[in-house]
Amino acid sequence: MRYDFGSDNTAGMAPSAVEGLARANAGYARSYGSDEITARAADQIRQRLDADAEIRFVFSGTAANAIALSMLAFPFEAVLAHNAAHVCTDETGAPGFFGQGVGLIGLPGFSGRIDPLALKAQLAEPEVGHRQPPAALSLTQATEYGAVYTEEELRHLIEPVKARGYGVHMDGARLANAVAAGFDLKDIPRLGVDVLVFGGAKAGANCVEALVLFDKSLARRLDNRLKQAGQVASKARLLAGPMLGLLESGDWESGGAHANLMAKRLAAGVATRSPYVLAHPVEANTVFVRMPAEAHQRLNALGWACYRFDDGSVRFVCSWATQAEAVDELIEAIAGLN
Amino acid sequence: MRYDFGSDNTAGMAPSAVEGLARANAGYARSYGSDEITARAADQIRQRLDADAEIRFVFSGTAANAIALSMLAFPFEAVLAHNAAHVCTDETGAPGFFGQGVGLIGLPGFSGRIDPLALKAQLAEPEVGHRQPPAALSLTQATEYGAVYTEEELRHLIEPVKARGYGVHMDGARLANAVAAGFDLKDIPRLGVDVLVFGGAKAGANCVEALVLFDKSLARRLDNRLKQAGQVASKARLLAGPMLGLLESGDWESGGAHANLMAKRLAAGVATRSPYVLAHPVEANTVFVRMPAEAHQRLNALGWACYRFDDGSVRFVCSWATQAEAVDELIEAIAGLN
Amino acid sequence: MRYDFGSDNTAGMAPSAVEGLARANAGYARSYGSDEITARAADQIRQRLDADAEIRFVFSGTAANAIALSMLAFPFEAVLAHNAAHVCTDETGAPGFFGQGVGLIGLPGFSGRIDPLALKAQLAEPEVGHRQPPAALSLTQATEYGAVYTEEELRHLIEPVKARGYGVHMDGARLANAVAAGFDLKDIPRLGVDVLVFGGAKAGANCVEALVLFDKSLARRLDNRLKQAGQVASKARLLAGPMLGLLESGDWESGGAHANLMAKRLAAGVATRSPYVLAHPVEANTVFVRMPAEAHQRLNALGWACYRFDDGSVRFVCSWATQAEAVDELIEAIAGLN
Amino acid sequence: MRYDFGSDNTAGMAPSAVEGLARANAGYARSYGSDEITARAADQIRQRLDADAEIRFVFSGTAANAIALSMLAFPFEAVLAHNAAHVCTDETGAPGFFGQGVGLIGLPGFSGRIDPLALKAQLAEPEVGHRQPPAALSLTQATEYGAVYTEEELRHLIEPVKARGYGVHMDGARLANAVAAGFDLKDIPRLGVDVLVFGGAKAGANCVEALVLFDKSLARRLDNRLKQAGQVASKARLLAGPMLGLLESGDWESGGAHANLMAKRLAAGVATRSPYVLAHPVEANTVFVRMPAEAHQRLNALGWACYRFDDGSVRFVCSWATQAEAVDELIEAIAGLN
Structure with a gap:
């Protein structure tokens, strides 16, 4: 069987990621993310985003997304997301697991893009005590169906959500592909995204995603949060190394x-x-x-x-x-x- | 600062692990654990344990332990563990997070070994509805204080626990060191351990531990469980590759x-x-x-x-x-x- | 405003429930459910069901349903229920909260009755690791739209589910109305329902529902489970008293x-x-x-x-x-x- | 067996509570807490506390305490409480269940009073990522061993905690007894308590406790939170009625x-x-x-x-x-x- 086109994850690490890992592996280093490789990889991402964000490297996009959503919505609230979003269809209910029952409200839209009118209608729904009202919006860039939101499309989705004080998450598992399609990373903080998952695995790294918190108030005891969730790498440099290789090499x-x-x-x-x-x-x-x-x-x-x-x-x-x-x-x- | 002796995790991957990773990285492969590297690494472990166990590779010992305990105890029950066990002191309450509030009952004993008399006394406590009664025993081999249980010591701890129908978990983060001290891996299934965390990271791999289920009834929809918990590697061969390198090379x-x-x-x-x-x-x-x-x-x-x-x-x-x-x-x- | 027809819960306690409460309130009694009133009320229910079930009285139908579902499905599994079922639409995601993210799969059908073909189609779906596969069926008798399942209708829904080893829950918030429509309570255990919520509040009691476990293996440390979930009444006789009044009086x-x-x-x-x-x-x-x-x-x-x-x-x-x-x-x- | 002295919960409702319940039971009323009885009972409590707090009536002290703590501490944090506090010893781990693994740090002190030096020492502990650092203090008034804190004693415990931005919870299951011993209810908001559980059951009501939120930011979607947690009474007036009877009668x-x-x-x-x-x-x-x-x-x-x-x-x-x-x-x- 040929797996070339089966999934984003059937390819291995890119050569620059392998080199980054090899460099990171040399000698001794502090564990649990206090090492220099981890710091440099985070800097690379901050530069690209032009934002002073808190950044941590975690193992899994599923966990990264679910933890992000648990920062933005209480268990008795819900997250608005496209019906076809990875968080809705491909993560075995991880948002509910990490978020202790947090709900998902599916929205329609062509090619994985959320329809702004559907979003507006949902936001206009009256709140009742026996339902989980929305507290956050989850966006996927590029979408599960290969669409890339323009800055304007994102603004039309994010603005009404932020106007209500809700949070915004972006699943960037395929962010590198969105960038290649013309999307400007610096728009992410400018538009008011609170938490970004900056994809590594699908971009050619090992299993690593960067959790990027623009709103530092969300980062309260972030290391404790991630450790408890099984998402802190003891040999953290081995997680960040391939990402650093990809980023420094371009x-x-x-x-x-x-x-x-x-x-x-x-x-x-x-x-x-x-x-x-x-x-x-x-x-x-x-x-x-x-x-x-x-x-x-x-x-x-x-x-x-x-x-x-x-x-x-x-x-x-x-x-x-x-x-x-x-x-x-x-x-x-x-x-x-x- | 020299980190040589600071922790088990300050060293990188051993050369055979790096080679295993490089070999695993070549070409395309099925994702999410259906690849040949993952299968071979699991076989290596099964051979060593001489048991037909269900095996999965996860990223983090904290997650592996917490997930294991959540298989053995309900949220309204507790796990017996040494006061100094990693699950009690170093995992930021991960057992409670993954186990929805599952309790930990700390036991004393020299050098991290659980005192069998303390265990016996705890098991003799009458059950009441307003406490979390024990449902499982967690053992660490080698212990956090560098002791290695003998087969007989383990049997004296495991037997009274199994007699009550409780489960047994073994944290084997330093299992390779226990083996080097004379411990026989085949004793693990023989003694009735239900879930073993077979350590990789401290043994020279990347961040990888094998979750080993001897009792297959615990494995109900295991892949769903791990996916939801953020512990399924998309590029699974990169997780298993270093472990395979270590194991095949000895x-x-x-x-x-x-x-x-x-x-x-x-x-x-x-x-x-x-x-x-x-x-x-x-x-x-x-x-x-x-x-x-x-x-x-x-x-x-x-x-x-x-x-x-x-x-x-x-x-x-x-x-x-x-x-x-x-x-x-x-x-x-x-x-x-x- | 006249609330006569607004909801099942706008009426107070029926006279026989008030009398039952007054009788239960006299003198001193053991707390936490070890009292005689509680025992008698449970006996009344067992007689009606003609089954030797474990029975506990809890405060809230939402909690009773959610706890029942958490007995039948793991967090990484889902429960099949009608789209309009109370557990899906009116409990603020309680199944996910009590069940640590357990999923709900909504099914269609007229007047709140699950369409057996839709159920069959759902059961035929192939299982994949990245979704929550069903582990239980939740039925509501009478349904949210006032329909009452016949014994035969229930059998056609329950049989294929039990054939796969899945569990069955029945939300009986309006069970008294179903009985008045000709439904035979003794069919509940006969058909293989595992957990029943036997409604009290809507039937004229205070806020009380009986959690009825036909499968005693589900009752492992049930009192601990309910205590942890905040559903054990300290003055338990005050919870069971009105139910006993209703039941003894007919x-x-x-x-x-x-x-x-x-x-x-x-x-x-x-x-x-x-x-x-x-x-x-x-x-x-x-x-x-x-x-x-x-x-x-x-x-x-x-x-x-x-x-x-x-x-x-x-x-x-x-x-x-x-x-x-x-x-x-x-x-x-x-x-x-x- | 005579249960007069066995527990606080072996007595029934006091006569004024029974009368309050009977009055509340008459006619139809809005459900889920939007009724007049509930409003009046809340007013009675606000007057006693001299504070414009958000108040809800829930069924169970265990749930009330656990929900309160889940408002003050994240799962990866802990709550400081006396070793003998009800939340530590008598609630089957409910704080961990409702708080998704939130930790408890037990403190010593005579007769259930927290020793201020022990608290101070605990607060001085350096934070590390692999432990659950404290985020809140839980106080019990009167304590489990029948002691009543003075205003000054409370201040010495609360001030250093608030100085760090941590929250404060008070378990007032026996608050009426503390008041009878000279404690002034108005000190509770004055001292900076964030969440109070105002006891009803032990004071002569049915199973009811009032959850009192002085910090309204904690009340975000409180009705949704309580509904999801199974702690919203459909026939809410039956929950508040006995409390109202007790409070109006003195x-x-x-x-x-x-x-x-x-x-x-x-x-x-x-x-x-x-x-x-x-x-x-x-x-x-x-x-x-x-x-x-x-x-x-x-x-x-x-x-x-x-x-x-x-x-x-x-x-x-x-x-x-x-x-x-x-x-x-x-x-x-x-x-x-x-």
Whole structure:
């Protein structure tokens, strides 16, 4: 089975991440995040965001998102998120686990973008004691369906939420792909995002995400919080090292750009060479193709791992590692399905 | 500052772990633990334990222990553990977080070993509705004070607990050091341990521990449980790779043996060259020295990172990476404090 | 404002409940549920169910339901329930709070009855690690929309669930109304329900519900569980006393029958005297009327408290206390709205 | 068995509470706390405290305390409390359950009073990431051993805690007894207590406690919080009615005074007529007697329910209902044990 396009996580670490890990591994260092590698990696991220944020490196995006949401909403409150958001569909209820029952209110919208009118309608709902009212908004950039919010789109979602005093979380598992699509990282603090999960794993690192708190009041005893949640690395430099390698080399950005380019190549090939239709605009690193079940099965039988999504289309994911030849082979395979 | 002896986590990955990681990183692989590296690493552990256990690799010993305890005790129950156990003193209440308030009942005993009489007395306490009665026993091998339980000692602790139908957890963060001290891994399932945390990080891997379930009924939807708890690695092979490297090379064992040897060298040096007394027998990789506060401060001022523990003694930790020369330098430094 | 029809909880205690409370209040008694009143009330329920169940009296239906579900599903699992079930819509996420994030999977069906085909389809979904798979079914008898399941309907829902080893919970907040509609309480254990919440408050007691465990393995340290959850009454006889009064007098049944009769009278009046249509068959004590927003507002302005439900209809609730004259007054008022 | 002195909860409701309940029960009323009885009972408490606090009535002191602590400390923090405090010893870990693992740090002190030096020492402990640092102080007035803090004693405990920005909770399960001993309720807000549990059950009501929030920022979506926690009464007037009866009649105070008087009578009798020594000064409604196990058993065998406490003494509790004759009978019984 070929896993090239099966998921963002089927590729390993990028070379600069491996080098960053090797450098970080040398000699002795303080544990639990008090080391120099961790400090430098956090600085790299702060520079990109142009913000004096509190930053910690954690193992898992699921945990990072869930912990972020638990900072913004009490258990008797809820978080507004797209129906298709990773926090709603792919994290086995982690927000409820870390947030002691915190609710999720799903919102509709094309290609994973929250529809601002649906958000507005939800915010206008009267509060009652027997429901979990919203306390925060969760945004995903790029979205699960490969869309990239513009700064203006984000502002229209964030402003009414902040006006009510609610918090804003951004799941940036594919943030590098959003940046490659033209999104400016500095807009994140400017727009009022409170907590960002700055993606590492899908960008070519090991399993690492940066939890970025712009609002420092949320950081009360953050190290205790993360330790209790099993998200403090004892050998923290090994967590931060690959991220540092990606960031110092610029591969965090160039890998995202490469992945997007490969996705466009794949999309163009499918559109021109196959009878199948793209289910979503291709703005980042994922390509969703509407194809019959039998075509999908035949493609799997040909050795290409790929999965059907909740919208019924089949997803193909590109990464820093995707090779143009593989894209072309896949296009051939899809074109030949009929 | 020299961190050689400050903690088990100040050393990086051992060479065989780095090689294991590099091998694991090549090409594409299925994510979330369905890869071959993960399977092989689990097999290595099963062979050592001679048991058909369910095994998963998680990021953090804190999480591994807390999740294990949440399998054995309900929130309205408690876990019996040594007062000085990591779960009681060093995990920021993670058992209560993962276990929704599960209680801990601290037991005394020399050098981190639970006193069987204290355990017996606790088990004899009448149950009342307004307290959290025990449902499980947590053991640490080797203990936080560097003691290694014999098979017989463990049996005397485990038998009365199993007789009541309670579960048994073993924190094996320093299991490699216990093995080097003569402990037989195959005794773990034989004695009736239900859940083992098989240590990787302190043994020379990256941040990885294996969660080993001998009782498969505890494994109900284990992948969902771990995913929700933020302990499933997307790029799972990068978690298992270093562990596989250590295990296939035998460095998991030889690193533990080296660490113990270095600890004995340090202990002998302190005992013969300094006026300070060892606080605990040195059976594994840690050396605890009774020294006045000023001596401790002077040692820190000389550049040696080391910490005072709850029993008032100062701890020195050896690892796979400890060099004999560094031990001798430290002995000189301690001998010269007076 | 007249609250006669606003909710099940706007009426006070029925006379036999008040008498039961007065009798229970005399003299001294053991606390925390070890008293004779509590024992007798539990016996009354066991007799009606013809089952040797573990029974405890708790304060709140929300807590009773949530605790019941936490017995049947782990945090990383989910409970199947009707979209309109109280546990889904009216308990502020209590199942997630008590169940540490346990999920709810909403199912459709007319008048609050779960559609067996929808259930079957959900049970056929493949399990994946990143979702919360079902572990239990929650049924409501009578439903939130006043429907009463037949024994056969329940069997068609329960059998496929039990066949998979999942648990079954029944929310019986309006169980007395279901009984008055012909439902046989003895079917509850016969059908394989594991945990029943036997309603007291809506039946004319104070705030009390009985938690009934048919599967005694679920009752492990039940008193500790309830104490920790804040659901053990210190003066337990005051909780059980009104329930005992209702049960020994037969008013639990006759009050339910009276409420249903009043609902039928109201429904008949609305159907024949007003232009408005009933939204659901009237099988228990609630009447749902489709009326325009202005008509609803005028009715409120006339002093009749009543609320619009999620299905868009306006709900009227009858109870043990409802007077025929009040029903007729309300019919007049509704008839005169046009 | 005679339960007169076994616990605070063996007596029923006081006559004025029963009358308050009967009055509250008449007719229809809005549910979930929006009724007039609830409002009036809250007003009574606000007047006594001379503070514009948010007040809700809940079922259980265990829940009230645990919810209060969950407002003041995050799961990764801890609450400072006396070792013998109800929250530490008698609530089956409810603070950890409601507070998702929040820790408790036990402090020593005579007769249940926290020793200010022990508090100071604890506050001076350096914070580390792997422990749960304190975020709040929990005080009990009167204490579990029948002591009543003076305003000055409370100030010495509260001031250093507030100086660090930590919160303060007061468990007032026996507050009426403290008031009868001279404690001024108006000192509670003046001293900076953030959350008070104003006791009802032990004062002669049904199972009801008032949760009093002086700091309104803690009351964010309080009704949602309590609903989710199973602590909102549907028929709320039945919860508030007995409390209102006690408060309007002044029996809340006079009942406390009577209980204290009876305790003093008992203490004097034991001191002068028996060979047994009082274990604690008798300042409120409880009497602790040091007696050998055989004497205790003989007393039980004579039909007097009473329990041995953690300090080894035997507790006798007086209430609004205690009769002087019963006290004298008990004194005779104790005097005759030898």
